[in-house]
Amino acid sequence: MNSTTRFKLSTMMFLEFFIWGSWFVTLGTFLGNNLKATGGETGAVFSTQSWGAIIAPFIVGLIADRYFNAERILGVLHIVGAILMYQMYNATDVSVFYPYVLGYMILFMPTLALVNSVSFNQMKDPEKEFANIRVFGTIGWILAGLAISFVFHWDSAEGVTQGLLKNTFLLAGIASAVLGLFSFTLPKTPPKVSSSEKIKIGDLIGLDALKLLKDKNFAIFFISSILICIPLAFYYQNAHPFLTNVGVENPTGKMAIGQISEALFLLFIPVFFARFGFKKTILVGMLAWAIRYALFAYGNGAELSWMLIIGIALHGVCYDFFFVSGQIYTNSKAGERYKSSAQGLITLATYGVGMLIGFEVAGKITDTYKAADGAIDWEMVWIIPAGIAAVVFLLFAVLFNDKTKSEIEAKAL
Template structure:
């Protein structure tokens, strides 16, 4: 098998694991288990906590001590075992701790998979900016395939979604051991400082105004990243409570409708090299933030009949909103950091966006929705989505004013080798 195919398979399985349950877990939580909303926000905060604790640590380990592909494999196997146990859980507290264990293993593998792909592609003299996005597209396809299997098999509110994810995770764990070796990039010298030995030298990036601001806005935008993953499917499913929409395609196949978002991702990933070279990181991230405003705003006014076009356009816009932030941010780190701390820096980016951002986004959104937008168990989705849109707009305006970056197309080209 070619190097590109092997990395493509890794990317496919990486996000298949997530897609099998991430979008549909709200239906399992609110529908099958009938647990409360505030607790659900806490469940999604485990993604954030895990991204705060683990990616930086695993990045340090991969930079300095252990082959990245071996660490990646062990984490997936352990995470798969945790997911396998979830169907046995019968109360919210235990569910929280088990999903937390699974996320402690899964979340760092996202940045690790990027580091592994970059390392192997560079070792084999590929142009990373051109070759990586098409490989990463297959991760999104894996996410979509998992969503469709979950929905079409009648398991969008069933514990079987966790078994599906677990099997894929364990299979990926064993597969990763066959990947080309990705040894630590930085050997520890006897004269190294305590900070270098602990792998904390990536945190010096906060000493640069531009990088510090980049990480801070990554955190704020990270607060929006998981909101439609948390609530999108259950939002569409709850149109069943309105008689005129109860039997609509949107209600029956809400997960498939949501998968349009991931289909859109595959297209926008391929556009990233052009946009990054043409407009630069500031413009691309600003486009992402404005796309989040549209994503939430269109959801606020959409419905399964005459407003269906708004729901579909919102899903299409999601591809731009998500990719232009996540993938472009990862490539930005790759172009602006020293190779000796690159895995650590990728972990730091993950920690700020999917860590602190997702943590606060999950906790605060759960509390706010429960206390301000829910009446007798009925959620006011129109106001919820408008509130999220307002949040994204404030971030976009602040970023446009505060983040200073002079675009140089050659910076992006430098990531290739």
């Protein structure tokens, strides 16, 4: 890969995740303070990510893979996304805000697959080259959080009171417009499938891979993946409002510690697989969810703020040890025929079904423990997902008993 192409792909990844990190992290706080949304309304807004994940395969599979170059679709989606971001910036009521964020997520979630497609099309050895490009996405997310906290101070106590968090949508909209225009300069990525070739809807969402559920252990993993996304939704929806509410300074910047942790712990996945195997690796990830939420439940923004920082830093263990190792396990179990279908099915189950349920549950729990004066019993809000994660951990530990070695374990050994 020449240096020009490498620069373009790295910039594309940086902007893609800078956009997402610019507004999604602070969304819960914005909804509660600027739009006075209830827990249920906040859950509905966050669930648009799940609807986007469910619809994304149809946009990519029916349009991007058959009719138009991936980089052109990427450009159009981000330009339209910039317009929707501006409408979200101007919204003054959650009922007005919701249709725009729903439309935006339906357009944005397919771009996650498109940036990968554009990147892979330029690589001779994706297993070695992709990580060096993808890391710029993590850097973009981190810098978005640092800018909001330490450059613009939109998430400071004064900034939140003044309603400055709405500016995050303006920032994301500008970055989206830039990426939209920049996309037309990216390397050409033509359709992979002939427009005349028949395509099955089941292929788009991985229904062919349902055959894998005949394997008892894979079925247990599949169900566990859905269940663990319920506590995951609590983090996305409530972490920033919680940190803001308990008085943590620069909460957006400090939440970027989670992305730094994610990048670092990714390096430990092969080591854990080789030494402990898949089951123990994924159990560590599940246990980390329970521990992190217990730290949130009993920590505070004063003398016990270290507990909150550790909870944020555990994001790398929570995400990498469960989701990344789960993707590797799925790949090894699927075989050549069902690899793509299996990954699509797991994505649909987790970011689609699992988190859709999770956001609904998180919204109802938050409303249940919200007093008439608006005060929230955060201890109970975090203890419940900690308990859910602990139950999933115990069920998986008892029921999962796969003696076969995955591809990555075999290679490592």
